[in-house]
Amino acid sequence: MKNVLTIAGSDSSGGAGIQADIKTFAAHGVFGLSVITAVTAQNTQGVFAVQDITPDMIAKQMDAIFSDIDVAAVKIGMVSQSDSITTIAAKLREWGARNIVADTVMVSSSGYHLLNPAAEATLVRELLPLAAVVTPNIPEAEVITGRSIFTLADMEEAARVIFALGPQSVLMKGGHLEGDSIDILFDGHSFVYLDARRIVTKNTHGTGCTLSSAIAANLSRGLAAADAVAAAKAYITGAIEHSLSMGKGAGPTHHFYDLYKKAGMRCD
Ligand SMILES: Nc1ncnc2c1ncn2[C@@H]1O[C@H](COP(=O)(O)OP(=O)(O)O)[C@@H](O)[C@H]1O
Numbered sequence: 233m234k235n236v237l238t239i240a241g242s243d244s245s246g247g248a249g250i251q252a253d254i255k256t257f258a259a260h261g262v263f264g265l266s267v268i269t270a271v272t273a274q275n276t277q278g279v280f281a282v283q284d285i286t287p288d289m290i291a292k293q294m295d296a297i298f299s300d301i302d303v304a305a306v307k308i309g310m311v312s313q314s315d316s317i318t319t320i321a322a323k324l325r326e327w328g329a330r331n332i333v334a335d336t337v338m339v340s341s342s343g344y345h346l347l348n349p350a351a352e353a354t355l356v357r358e359l360l361p362l363a364a365v366v367t368p369n370i371p372e373a374e375v376i377t378g379r380s381i382f383t384l385a386d387m388e389e390a391a392r393v394i395f396a397l398g399p400q401s402v403l404m405k406g407g408h409l410e411g412d413s414i415d416i417l418f419d420g421h422s423f424v425y426l427d428a429r430r431i432v433t434k435n436t437h438g439t440g441c442t443l444s445s446a447i448a449a450n451l452s453r454g455l456a457a458a459d460a461v462a463a464a465k466a467y468i469t470g471a472i473e474h475s476l477s478m479g480k481g482a483g484p485t486h487h488f489y490d491l492y493k494k495a496g497m498r499c500d
């Protein structure tokens with residue numbers, strides 16, 4: 233079995249962060265490992281508090297894993313502080329980590345800054361050049377590029393600018409635009425459009441986390457980036473289609489509806 237590592241924050245409500253990542257890994261038949269960068273107090277309505285884990289403890293978690301276990305892919309999610317980002321990048325280089333997917337988590341959909349704005353430049357400088365795939369959403373791409381994004385042409389241009397910052401490919405996510413949910417993959421040569429119809433639901437908590445983890449799981453199995461991203465897009469679309477109305481706000485995506493159905497279990 234392939235081992236896939238998530239380096240991310242914990243979401244107490246289980247819809248995003250480490251919890252979404254591990255569920256996604258399990259649904260893909262890969263073994264999930266975790267380095268926790270922060271503990272958040274959040275639910276379907278918002279984020280209420282964040283306790284960062286120290287860079288030293290992050291480094292110790294990474295050493296414990298990489299010194300013992302073969303890691304076939306890594307997904308990086310929420311890392312809020314500059315010194316933690318620098319530590320993670322140094323450790324990924326030291327251990328020769330491969331198949332890195334960087335989800336440029338900045339602000340939760342409820343408006344909480346999961347990345348300290350003072351650390352945005354560090355994230356771009358340290359993590360993007362290590363990534364096989366980087367997965368900005370529209371607001372994140374606007375911060376990274378300093379340009380407004382309203383159209384598919386703007387998304388293509390943003391992908392070009394972000395590609396120049398060092399990743400092997402850029403998946404520009406279009407979930408924040410109106411109309412169909414179109415993501416664009418750019419590998420420095422061509423654009424691949426990944427088109428899915430927009431599902432009308434408020435339950436989209438953790439979609440970015442789930443998508444990036446699915447890409448990492450697919451890369452760990454040897455899929456090329458374009459195939460890994462296409463399969464992950466199909467996965468997130470199904471997970472949103474079967475998302476759960478839980479709590480008073482934005483509920484989570486569902487990872488196991490297929491398994492439950494096959495086992496004859498109810499999962500609604
Ligand atoms: N309502 C929706 N229907 C279908 N796909 C969606 C919907 N909302 C988001 N997606 C897809 O989910 C993934 C993550 O979306 P996005 O909202 O852009 O990122 P983030 O969760 O990081 O803000 C993308 O593939 C996007 O196209």
Ligand SMILES: Cc1ncc(COP(=O)(O)OP(=O)(O)O)c(N)n1
Pocket residue numbers: 240241242243248249250272309310337339340341342346436437438439440441442
């Ligand atoms: C701990 C943690 N990490 C990341 C997020 C952001 O999740 P994402 O899927 O990108 O977006 P929203 O769920 O905020 O819409 C998070 N909330 N918590």
